[in-house]
Amino acid sequence: MRPEERCFGPIRFIPGYNGGRYPYCHSIYVEDAGVIIDPASNRERLKQLQKQDMVTMVWLSHWHEDHFRDLDLFEDKPLWMHQGDAAPLSDMSVFFDWYGLDPGDDLRSFWEPLLKTDFHFRPRTPDRFLVDGELIDLGGITAEVVHIPGHTPGQLGFYFREPGVLFMADCDLTPFGPWYGDRYSSIEETIQSINRLRQMPAKIWLTAHETGIFENMPETIWDNYLAVIDKRETALLDFLSSPKTMDEIVEQWIIYGKERKPREFYEYGERAHMQKHLERLMSAGTVIWEPESGRYRRG
Ligand SMILES: [Zn+2]
Structure with missing residues (x-):
């Protein structure tokens, strides 16, 4: 079911096109203060806010393109975000590095025009860095x-204290589960962050994708979201009952369940996530890399 535009006190939820699925997200707008968070939802709606001069600044939850595609509408407004995600926004080459795409990778030339035309990529330097625990009046x-x-x-997530509204960005509680496939993504930190959000005293939970609005939150939703990580890892370990190459692991489609099109896009995600799980299993000693055979095996 596609969420509709809703207000929770002064917090307005603006649903993204395509049910808030990639390449869009849901945006959050703080009434009166004029803060727009993650402008990548509904370009017409965001243009309307801009034309009515109702936006004073932009906050970004993180550096991904499905969260900044309409940021170009607000080039004259201050941009606030966490320092840890600033580098890829200021330079497209760094942007690709952060996705783990080396110079010369075909995916770079595939993505470059798309980033400029569809995602309106313009290098931006944040005007201020937001830090954990900071309270903004x-x-x-x-x-x-x-x-x-x-x-x-x-x-970053944002907790609006008075109405008890927690925006959790891409901790999106979807059945697909969390994404941690970038060069600087971390499975351990993902788990810690989900658990931290889970413990916050919110009454309304908003996310950047799909369902978007949770007015009550059964514990099972958190459990299921976290369980996706374990399921992926268990499936990988099962598959390694005999040694496998990376290509064989990718062909197993553990993340996406089956081959999807465009193949290069999904194969990239599959490989990136499997790499993260392999690194995690290898640091625990559960999986070993055999350079002689070019295969991974159980430890
Ligand atoms: Zn993201």
Whole structure:
């Protein structure tokens, strides 16, 4: 079910096109204060806010393109975010580095025009860095900055204290589960951040994708979201009952369940996530890399 535009006190939830699925997200708008968070939802709606001069500044939860695609509408407004995610926004080459795409990788030339035309990439340098625990007085409403690394190093959530509304960005509680496939993503930090959000005293939970609005939160939703990580890892370990190459592991489609199109896009995600799990298993000694055979095996 696609969420609709809703208000929770002064916090307005603006649903993204495509049900808030990639390449869009849901945006959050703080009434009166004029703060727009993650402008990548509905370009027409965001243009309307801009034309009515109702936006005073932009906050970004993190550096991903499905959260900044309409940032170009607000080039004259201050941009606030966490320092940990600033580098890729200021330089497209760094942006690709952070996705783990080396210079010369075909995916770079595939993505470069898309980033410029579809995602309106313009290098931006934040005007101010937000830090964990900071309280920002937005005139009658207090935003608490919640640093939730893992998905990206500088991902931020925002807890609006008076209405008890918690925006959790890409800790999105989808059945797909969390993404931690970038160069600087971390499975451990992802788990810690989910658990931290889970313990906050919120009454309303908002996310950047899909369902978007949770007015009550059964414990099972958190459990299921975290369990995706374990399921992926268990499936990988099962598959390594005999030694496997990386290509064989990718062909197993443990993350996406089956081959998806465009293949290069999904194969990239599959490989990136499997790499993270392999690193985690290898540091625990559960999996060993055999350079002679070019295969991973159980330890
Ligand atoms: Zn993201």
